[in-house]
Amino acid sequence: MIALGSVDEIPPGEGRTFAVDGDMIAVFRLRDGSVRALQATCPHRGGPLADGQIDLKQVICPLHLNAWDLTTGCSLSGQPDVAVYPVRVDDNQILLGD
Amino acid sequence: MRTRLVVIGNGMAGARTVEEILARGGDFDITMFGDEPYGNYNRIMLSNVLAGVEDESGIFLNDLTWYTDNGITLHTGTRIDRIDRFAKMVYAADGTATPYDKLIIATGSRAFVPPIPGLHRPGRGYHQGVFAFRTLDDTRSMIRYAREHQRAVVIGGGLLGLEAARGLQNHLPHVTLIHAAGHLMNAQLNEAAGETLRATVEARLGIEVVVNGRTTEILGKNAVTGVKLGDGRVIPCDVVVVAAGIRANAEMAAASGLVVERGIVVDDQMRAQDEDDIYAVGECAQHRGETYGLVAPLWDQAKVLADHLTGVNPFAEYHGSQVATKLKVAGVDVAAMGLQAPERDDDESLTFTEPGRGIYKNVIIRGGRLVGATMVGDVKKVAFLMQAFDRGLALPEERAELMFDLGGPSGEVKVEEMADDEQVCNCNGVSKGAICSTVQSGCKTVTGVMDKTRAGKGCGTCKPLVQRIVEWAAGGEVDEDPAASWYVPGIPMPKPELMNAIRVHSLRSVSAVFAKLGGEEDAKSKMGLASLLKMMWGGDYVDERDARFINDRVHANIQRDGTFSVVPQMKGGVTTPAQLRRIAEVAEKHAVPMVKLTGGQRIDLLGIPKEKLPEVWADLDMPSGYAYGKSFRTVKTCVGSDFCRFGVGDSTALGIALEERYQGIEGPGKMKLAVTGCPRNCAEAYVKDLGVVAIDGGKWEIYVGGAAGAHIRKGDLLATVGSAAEVMVLTGRFLQYYRENANWLERTYAFVPRLGIERVREVVVDDKDGIAAALDAAMDASVAAYRDPWKDRDDPATPGQFRTSLPLTVLPQVPVRA
The missing domain is CATH 1.10.10.1100 (BFD-like [2Fe-2S]-binding domain)
Structure with missing residues (x-):
């Protein structure tokens, strides 16, 4: 379990990238208050997923508008899937890992 | 025991029918008899073999292993002499007898050879130098012979004759085509089209054509020396090729007691008349009085017969085929389908001829559907016409679009x-x-x-x-x-309805719109909604940053590596030494990887990391050029009247004024403008969303809906006005009308033609709807609300607004506890 910082670092409906032990992880704060964590770069052309637009289900990569499911990491537009990480908010802290 | 299926004929029809049966999982014990000593080949391609563009090996459809693999017993070089319909046996010329449960006759057709004296030599078949054009063997011996001779005459000016004549030109120097009818391809073309074709064949291919030419005799004692025509003319030649049409191979069927007229008479299930277990397909069959000599009907027939025989659909019926023909001769394009000429009084017929270029076009329309078309010399529209003809598609209102590409998307591929x-x-x-x-x-x-x-x-x-x-x-x-x-995919409403709902419920943020109208938030809809709300509410819009695309969050255009491009404003493309010096200093200080001039007459600093954006803006201390948003981008200008010898209006000053006023206005799509000082159009105003052109007499033309990107379109002339002030007003009014009425991401090049320039002019210039004042007021409010977004730099709108999202630089490392 790793504390990434305060959830206030991420504005509602946006994402921010964190470096964790050499891995780049994009953490999103959904508008329902929950958080999701994915690998930070898209497998298509290395796009920065944290710069993408999200809703409660998906993130859209800003480079070529491919979409991935925020919960499962499955591609919604015919690309390889992305890695997902367990993440939650506890006492305003973003906690990564089980 | 499995049902025994015997197929007489191993040509395209026989083999295709068997393929269709196998594809439906038909379980038969199949035996096929072929007259020719080969597997199955594509007869249509023989013209290409003759012309040397196709190798023999390339035309085989199924080689012998296909037959073995599918458990088919194939007897090549074996002719069937007789069918015993009662004993259900077929007897071959070699004396063997084969029993059947179901029999398919696919014996095809042969070259029709008219009874011309001298064509045959007693006991020797054709005279030395005379060839029919039908089989692979015909083609081979024709090529071999032609190579050693000089002059060929082709008898028959139909599809096959033309292809043969063109093919022979590859093997000998002189070819004459003799056609008995009054014009070429008379089965498919009317007289005018046939005449256009003749002129092209003579001029472009160098083939001499004789029409109304009845061949009365083939001359030559030991070998062919010439042909004699009805009018007494003699055409010297040493090769004669007969391509005068085809006749169904139905003699064996007739001799065996089947009903035969021009072909074996079949019903809608391809069953021979009065027979339970005998079928015929392809060129040997006569269906509803028609025999076909083309491949498309054969495919339709094979499918119906396979459906019926395998029981996949025992009631499948063949109702005849719409026939379209294409001539496969390099340099001469001909396509024909359906009627050659109108038949009824209310048939619409359009004809275009351009004899100088060998072009003839004709279409015939009945009840709004295409029933005939002929294209000679220009077949660009043929794919679309064939589709319209085959499927009875609705036709364009503008009938000329059937014949020409009228600036729309280019010829459709089939x-x-x-x-x-x-x-x-x-x-x-x-x-x-x-x-x-x-x-x-x-x-x-x-x-x-x-x-x-x-x-x-x-x-x-x-x-x-x-x-x-x-x-x-x-x-x-x-x-x-x-x-x-819908305006956006997440809210089930077209734009006017959506705008109305937003007003009625006073929805001022994107999340409020979702909550009230959409139910669930949708990432793909946010950007379009943000743009719309900003336009509608101006200063009262509740800006939620997550509704913005990344470009709008950080006021720069994201690049493939996750860095951004920075384009400072340079109104009208006019700059100063001081401005250039500042840009140069900033580029040097930040080691900007690329400095590039843009198409919109500005300077682009590329490869700026997100976290450096505020610093770069501060160092530049210039306003944003908006080279990232769905918004007003730039006004391109020429040097106008100050320096140019030709300029008739001060395009530079007007361009700067336009950019000054409308800078940063967001809309459903990008808005790129230009002002050019004379009709030479150096600033490319004809292909802008809005382009202004100075004309002599102190006047300005305003063009809208132009484009020169992936889509190219010359703008439509909206109005010609007498002053720069009027240009300013009409520009604002047009842009506002576009902002309020265009769909999300619909550029003006789609928006203007969708409404029609007349309608746009009615509203924007003539004020027919009485909304001009409201449009102007709305635009004034937007202009007044303008604020340079690069001022954001000192006071980030959100935490981490400019924090990097990529490992371009070392991120704040989170300590990991084991």
Whole structure:
């Protein structure tokens, strides 16, 4: 379990990238208050997923508008899937890992 | 015991029918008899073999292993002499007898050889130098012989005769074509079209053509020396090729007691008349009085017969085929389908001729449907015409579009003729095959397929083609996509309805719109809604940063490596030494990887990391050039009247004034403008969303709806006005009308033609709807609300607004505890 910082670092409906032990992880704060964590770069052309637009289900990569499911990491537009990480908010802290 | 199926004939019809039966899992004990000593080949390609563009080996459809692999007993070089319909046996010339349960006759046709004296030599078959053009063996011996001779005469000016004449030119220097009728291809073309074709064949191919030429005698004692015509003329030659049409091979069937007229008479299930177990397909069959000499009807027939025989659909019926013909001769394009000339009083007929270029075009329309078309010399529209003809599609209102490309999308490709691996979307690399398999997996809406494959999601020019492929792959069962008319996919409303709902419920933020109208938040709809709300509410808009696309969050254009480009404002493309010096200093200080002039006459600093943006802006201390948003971008100008010898209006000053006033205005799509000082158009004003052109006499022309990107279109003339002030007003009014009425991402080049320039002029110039004042007021409010977004730099709008999202630099490392 790793504390990434305060959830206030991420504005509602946006994402921010964190470096964790050499891995780049994009953490999103959904508008329902929950958080999701994915690998930070898209497998298509290395796009920065944290710069993408999200809703409660998906993130859209800003480079070529491919979409991935925020919960499962499955591609919604015919690309390889992305890695997902367990993440939650506890006492305003973003906690990564089980 | 398995049902014994015997097929007489191993040509395209016989083999195709067997293929169709196998494809339906038909379980038969199959025996095939072929007259020729080969596997099955594509007879249509013999012209190409003769012309040398195709190798013999390339025309074989199924080699002998196909027969073994499918458990088919093949007897090549074996002619069937007789059918015993009662004992259900077929007897071959070699004396063998083969029993059948079901029998298919696919004996095809042979060259029709008119009874001309001298064509045959007693006891020797054809005279030395005379050839029919029908089989692979005919083609081989013709090529061998022609190579050693000088002059050929082809008898017959139909499709086959023309192809033979063109092919022979590859083997000898002189070819004359003799045709008995009054014009070439008289079975397909009317007289005017045939005459155009003749002129082209003579002028372009160098083949001499004789029409109304009745061949009365073949001359020559030991070998051919010439042909004699009805009018007494003698044409010297040493090769004669007979291509005077075909006759069904139905003699054996007639001798065996089947009903034969011009072919073996069959019913709608291809069953021979009065027979229970005998069928005929292809050129030997006569269906509803028609015999066909083309391949397309044969394919239709083979499918029906296979459906029926295998029990997949015992009631399948063949109802005849619509026949379209294409001449396969390099340099001479001919396509014909259906009627040659109008038949009824109310048939519409359009004809265009341009004899100098060998062009003849004719279309015939009945009840709004295409019933005939002929294209000689220019077949660009033929793919579309064939589709319209085959499927009875609705035709364009503007009938001339049937014959010409009127500035719209260029000639449509025929979907069924495209190869599976052909790339459809050149931006995202999606093939026809990928689109088809997505449809087959159950996705039957155009937008659904576009979402899944990303086809059509790049520059968008292939969208119409993607749509047609989806329609084709779904076999006409495309699900109507209700979302097509919505402004954004997440809210089920067209734009006017949506705007009304937003006003009625006073919805001032994107999340409020979702909560009230959409139910669920949708990432793909946020940007369009943000743009619309900003336009509608101006300063009262509640800006939620997550509704913005990344470009709008950080006021710069994201690049492929996640860095950004910075384009400072340079009004009208006019700059100063001081400004240039500042840009140079900033570029040097920040080691900007690339400094580039843009097409909009500005300077682009590329490769700026996100976290450096505020610093770069501060160092530049220039306003944003908005080279990133769905917004007013720039006004391109020429040097105008100050320096140019030709300029008739001060385009530079007007361009600067326009940019000053309308800078940063957001809209449904980009707005690129230009002002040019004379009709020489150096600033490319004719191809801008709004372009202004100075003309002599102190006047300005305003063009709207132009484009020169993936889509190219010259703008429509909106108005000609007498002063720069009027240009300013009409520009603002047009842009506001576009902002309020265009769909999300609909550029003016689509918006203006959708409404029609007359309608746009009515509203914007003539104020027919009485909304001009309201449009002007709304634009004034937007202009007044303008604030340079690069001032954001000192006070980030959100935490981490400019924090990097990529490992370009070391991120704040989170300590890991084991």
